[in-house]
Amino acid sequence: MNRLANFCAGPATMPTEVLQKAQAELLDWRGKGTSVMEISHRSADYIEIATKAEQDLRTLMGISDDYAVLFLQGGASLQFSAIPFNLLNGGTADYLNTGTWSQKAYKEAKRYETLGLGSINLVAQGGGKDVPTPDTWELTDGASYFHYCPNETIHGVQIFDTPKVNAPIVADMSSCILSEPINVSDFGLIYAGAQKNIGPAGLTLVIVRKDLMERASAWCPSILNYKNQADSDSMLNTPSTFAWYLSGLVFEWLLANGGVEGIAKTNRAKAELLYQVIDNSSFYDNAVNPRHRSIMNVPFTLADSELDKVFLEKSKNAGLLNLKGHRVVGGMRASIYNAVTYEQVQALADFMKEFEKTHA
Structure with missing residues (x-):
């Protein structure tokens, strides 16, 4: 599998x-x-x-x-x-x-x-x-x-x-x-x-x-x-x-698996993990007011949009699928619904950090 x-x-x-x-x-x-x-x-x-x-x-x-x-x-x-x-x-x-x-x-x-x-x-x-x-x-x-x-x-x-x-x-x-x-x-x-x-x-x-x-x-x-x-x-x-x-x-x-209360704790932890990577970086950006940032859909852009294609190719090769942002806003989007595991979000966070080191 x-x-x-x-x-x-x-x-x-x-x-x-x-x-x-x-x-x-x-x-x-x-x-x-x-x-x-x-x-x-x-x-x-x-x-x-x-x-x-x-x-x-x-x-x-x-x-x-x-x-x-x-x-x-x-x-x-x-x-x-x-x-x-x-x-x-x-x-x-x-x-x-x-x-x-x-x-x-x-x-x-x-x-x-x-x-x-x-x-x-x-x-x-x-x-x-x-x-x-x-x-x-x-x-x-x-x-x-x-x-x-x-x-x-x-x-x-x-x-x-x-x-x-x-x-x-x-x-x-x-x-x-x-x-x-x-x-x-x-x-x-x-x-x-x-x-x-x-x-x-x-x-x-x-x-x-x-x-x-x-x-x-x-x-x-x-x-x-x-x-x-x-x-x-x-x-x-x-x-x-x-x-x-x-x-x-x-x-x-x-x-x-703990009902809605249990999954909510995991969802917030997943979102916090990604937003921390974005906020601690000058390479990634999320334009949404922090008070209204979604815990389900995390859009972000790269400092150089010319790197978008490279990011998508390398993330796919790393087993991280479907990160292309919607055409209305461009950039990237990670949808981290209930079935997306914390470990998968951690893998994305690690990839983003490594990509920044290589391309910033």
């Missing part, structure tokens, strides 16, 4: 133990003589998988019965449309823009004003390096909801404190869900693509307060309607069965 250190922003690395278990069960799941991919999603066997995955997630995040937990398709990007369809209800929604993904969510929601669903208000505009301070936010009294992205993967900007607003909070947690403890009851709706901290691409989690599921517009497509999906146990149509199964294995792995 040749498992290298994979710092891809998504689809991201998964725990080796999870992949090994899935591999062992791939052709003959639980002695059934068939793969889990080949059984009906409505069979008793698969319902058991789905039910356990949901219960394990509720345990990990402390999700009460006041919330529905949905396992959907379409990626987090489809939720950019589903959210105004379900929650806007003729009112005004507030959107905080702190980077590429919150900007995409805002632009998509803005389209639905033409349908008469309501109005979309831009609370504040960030610049990708910092977060506008709350005293500058132009909030709407009685807003239908407040939307933000706690962790922007491209720019590496993270909001650690839950915003204090007088509206149901909607959060795109695609790249930070399960990375550290949160109080779910502070939120009206949490959504997350699975392909960073949970499982493979193709599955999207939605955790929505049940009272909010009564607001859906008549325009809302049936398959995007949260109440319809909750009433059908996320099986209004055939779900992403294999991704759901793998996500359940990841939840089991997290529970066996």
